[in-house]
Amino acid sequence: MTDQGSADQRYADLQREVEKLRIRERSPDAERRLRFSGVFATGLGLLLIFLGYWGASGTNQTYEHIPYLISGGIGGLALILMGGFITVRAWVVAMNAELVIQSERQTQVLERIEALLAEQHD
Amino acid sequence: MSATDGAEPSVSSSNGQVPVDALAAAGLAEVEAHTPILELAAIRAAYGQIQVLHGVSLKVFRGETVVLLGANGAGKTTTISVMSGQMTPTAGDYLLAGRRVNGAAPDALARIGVCTIPEGRGVFPNLTVTENLLMASYGGTPAARIKDQAFELFPRLAERRNQAAGTMSGGEQQMLALARGLVTNPAILILDEISMGLAPIIVDELYSYVARIARSGVSIVIVEQFAHRALAIADRAYIMAHGSVTAEGDPADMEAVLQASYLGSGH
Known part of the structure; x- marks a missing residue:
């Protein structure tokens, strides 16, 4: 017979504690959004470099090249580097998740074998 | 059974009318009494692109x-992982107790009273039994109380208090895992395949401990391959297949369902 008084007390304790819990919900789509933003940043960087080149090619005055170099060249390069880093990071995370799944499956199989051997041994 | 079941609210005002607040409080108590301590509602979960749970609901x-x-x-x-x-x-x-906790960290849930004993026991093999138990003191429980509680429930652990956990038998390691979880005084105990790789006689002994824990008012969720043993101590059972709950009900009925299906009873 379950001690209902104790069960109620445990429920009340849990209810009190769970109210204090601060939860920052992790979005399951966060990684996908990050990967998308990496690809987007790389694409934007390439576009900026092209626009910089396009603008600079329209004039032969060196002083007019400088804004194009800064906005298009350096800005574009920075975006490509950032986007590339995010994309590689997302790829490593995905690979790691795949390895964890494989490892869990192998562990489960080994444990099933262990259980079967134990049953046979008994 | 709720304290309010079958009874009118006893609080009344001087004019003989029951105050609205008292009615609301009585209603709230009634609702709370029927609020599950743990509930999964249409849970879906995936490993990357692989969808594993397709709308699991249980209480x-x-x-x-x-x-x-x-x-x-x-x-x-996977359900237990959630x-x-x-x-x-x-x-x-x-x-949990009516509050949505999606995304709460495992350590936060453990601290508030959701104790999970994973498949494979998770004891520290190089630490002694006592040292393993003291790992549960992170929640602030005094070491002396941890040892008293654990050794009272599992006398065999007391005999082996200075032995490295990795050198104990599988059943003793499982007892250690159970004891380490219990000393945190959990509201909910989640047990994943506690009989895995153990001899039937040891499984029986472990289940006698689980039944004792259940009687103490702890809500327990058991995932088990030895269906017969687990059903013997259960109040309700759920059957899962392909990431969904396919049947739910009284353990006796579920045993019949199992015997009629491909699962077998695990005797």
Whole structure:
């Protein structure tokens, strides 16, 4: 017979504690959004470099090249580097998740074998 | 049974009318009494692109022992991963005492009273029994109380208090895992395949301890391959297949369902 008084007390304790819990919900789509933003940043960087080149090619005055170099060249390069880093990071995370799944499956199989051997041994 | 069941609210005002607040409080108590301590509502979960749970719904009420049964790959362990906070569901609600806790960290859930004993026991093999138990003192429980409680419930652990956990038998390691979980005084105890790799006689002994824990008012969720043993101590059972709950009900009925299906009873 379950001690209902104790069960109620445990429920009340849990209810009190769970109210204090601060939860920052992790979005399951966060990684996908990050990967998308990496690809987007790389694409934007390439576009900026092209626009910089396009603008600079329209004039032969060196002083007019400088804004194009800064906005298009350096800005574009920075975006490509950032986007590339995010994309590689997302790829490593995905690979790691795949390895964890494989490892869990192998562990489960080994444990099933262990259980079967134990049953046979008994 | 709620304290308010079958009774009118006893608070009344001087004019003989029951105050609205008293009625509201009585109603709230009634609702609370029927609020599950743990509830999964239409939970979906995935490993990357692989969808594993397809809308799992289950309830555990206070002081209840619920068994989750199913074949390999049915999604039982993933369901437990969601309950323990190791996995965030992609959809659905995970509720504890009525509050949504999707995304709560595993350590936070453990601290508030959701204790998970994973498949494979998770004891520290190079630490002694006492040292393993003292790992549970992170929540602030005094070391002396931890040892008293654990050794009282599991006298065999007291005999082996200075032995390295890795040198003990599988059954003793499982007892250690159970004891380490219990000394945190949990509200909910989640047990994943506690009989894995153990001799039937040891499994029986372990289940006698689990039944004792259940009687003390702890709500228990058991995932088990030895269906017969788990059903013997359960209040309710769920059967899972292909990431969904396919049957729910009284343990006796579920045993009949199992015997009629491919699962077998695990005798």
